[in-house]
Amino acid sequence: MRDPLHLVILLSLLVRSVSVAASAPLNDDVLGLIVFKADLLDPASELASWDDEDADSPCGWAGVTCDPRSGRVTDLALDSRSLSGRVGPRGLLQLRYLRLLSLSNNNFTGTLSADLAGLDGLRVVDLSSNALSGPIPDELFHKCGSLRSVSLANNAFEGELPPSLGSCAGLSYLNLSSNGISGPLPAGVWSLNGLRSLDLSDNSLVGEILSGIESLYNLRTISLRRNSLSGKVPEGIGGCLLLKSIDLSENSLSGGLPDSMRNLTMCGSLSLSSNSFVGELPDWIGEMSSLQTLDLSRNRFIGHIPGSIGNLRMLKELNLSRNGFTGALPESMEGCKGLTNVDLSRNSLTGDVPSWVFELGVQRIC
Ligand SMILES: *[C@@H]1O[C@H](CO)[C@@H](O)[C@H](O)[C@H]1NC(C)=O
Ligand SMILES: *[C@@H]1O[C@H](CO)[C@@H](O)[C@H](O)[C@H]1NC(C)=O
Ligand SMILES: *[C@@H]1O[C@H](CO)[C@@H](O)[C@H](O)[C@H]1NC(C)=O
Ligand SMILES: *[C@@H]1O[C@H](CO)[C@@H](O)[C@H](O)[C@H]1NC(C)=O
Numbered sequence: 001m002r003d004p005l006h007l008v009i010l011l012s013l014l015v016r017s018v019s020v021a022a023s024a025p026l027n028d029d030v031l032g033l034i035v036f037k038a039d040l041l042d043p044a045s046e047l048a049s050w051d052d053e054d055a056d057s058p059c060g061w062a063g064v065t066c067d068p069r070s071g072r073v074t075d076l077a078l079d080s081r082s083l084s085g086r087v088g089p090r091g092l093l094q095l096r097y098l099r100l101l102s103l104s105n106n107n108f109t110g111t112l113s114a115d116l117a118g119l120d121g122l123r124v125v126d127l128s129s130n131a132l133s134g135p136i137p138d139e140l141f142h143k144c145g146s147l148r149s150v151s152l153a154n155n156a157f158e159g160e161l162p163p164s165l166g167s168c169a170g171l172s173y174l175n176l177s178s179n180g181i182s183g184p185l186p187a188g189v190w191s192l193n194g195l196r197s198l199d200l201s202d203n204s205l206v207g208e209i210l211s212g213i214e215s216l217y218n219l220r221t222i223s224l225r226r227n228s229l230s231g232k233v234p235e236g237i238g239g240c241l242l243l244k245s246i247d248l249s250e251n252s253l254s255g256g257l258p259d260s261m262r263n264l265t266m267c268g269s270l271s272l273s274s275n276s277f278v279g280e281l282p283d284w285i286g287e288m289s290s291l292q293t294l295d296l297s298r299n300r301f302i303g304h305i306p307g308s309i310g311n312l313r314m315l316k317e318l319n320l321s322r323n324g325f326t327g328a329l330p331e332s333m334e335g336c337k338g339l340t341n342v343d344l345s346r347n348s349l350t351g352d353v354p355s356w357v358f359e360l361g362v363q364r365i366c
Helices: 004-021 028-038 114-118 163-167 187-191 235-239 259-263 283-287 307-311 331-335
Strands: 064-066 073-077 100-102 107-110 124-126 131-135 149-151 156-160 173-175 180-183 197-199 204-208 221-223 228-231 245-247 252-255 269-271 276-280 293-295 300-303 317-319 324-327 341-343
Touching (some): 283 307
Parallel strands (some): 073 100, 100 124, 131 156, 149 173, 173 197, 204 228, 221 245, 228 252, 245 269
Antiparallel strands (some): 064 073
């Protein structure tokens, strides 16, 4: 027992449970929430409604949603309520029917307890934008049959990605962006074949992007931006046919664009900026017909801009700046009727700005 407050609360709950046991089933949820709150600071009194520990049900309490039939707590959503303190497992573990835990945008601190793995009905966990730290416990993902969506983004988590992540085949959204996660991408990540959105941007990941990504055939969005990944983009990426957005910018990736990418005809945004990609921009780029944003800036691409780029009818932003492109802009670019931003600066392009530029709605060309 850490402090007298806890002792008083637990004793009073114990007395209460003995006294109600005869008449009504004890509501573990009331007890769990009061114990959870005892670990928190609530300077804005957002949880004032949680004060009645003799309540029969917590279902009317701020941020609490219950299943109307069973009366058990299913959702705890306390986003942006200026709370601080720890995400204490002891209280939460009483909430045996909890499906959603959302505590984003507060000031929670400390490490995540491996005991939280006991919440095995959880589907959605959002702890983003707090000040949580330490390693992400491996145990959390050992049995994660029900997890669908996990965000731990924008905290101070450290250490490597837990290898057990690979057992979360039902996971469709994973966001660990903006932490201090280091080490390699574990191969297990590529067995998450329910995944639609993967955001590991703004961390300190190193090593190569291993092959196997083609198993993520449900993937719509991937961002590995701002890490220290090296090596080539795996050929398998073209197997993720539903990809709409790819952001691999600000890494140390090298080699050329894998040919399989030509099959990504639903991809609207491709950002490979600030890497060490080399070679010519392949002719097949014109087959990626949904592209609205193409950012290849700050790499080592060379050669002519292929005429096929004129087939990108949806293109709005084209950034080829800081490469080694040569020659003139292809006339076919007249076909890119939606272009608004074009940055071709710091290349070795020749010729005048063609007249069609002025006929399109280009707002910015550099
Ligand atoms: C977190 O705490 C700091 C200082 O204690 C405070 O300035 C900040 O506004 C808090 N942030 C939130 C989201 O409550
Ligand atoms: C990941 O979380 C951050 C912070 O909450 C957010 O800004 C970003 O859009 C999220 N990424 C995705 C792909 O949803
Ligand atoms: C593109 O998809 C087609 C049809 O699925 C496949 O046969 C071909 O090998 C793929 N191209 C590349 C370069 O991967
Ligand atoms: C193009 O990319 C460069 C380098 O990444 C960046 O500084 C510049 O602002 C971008 N241009 C436009 C028009 O967004």
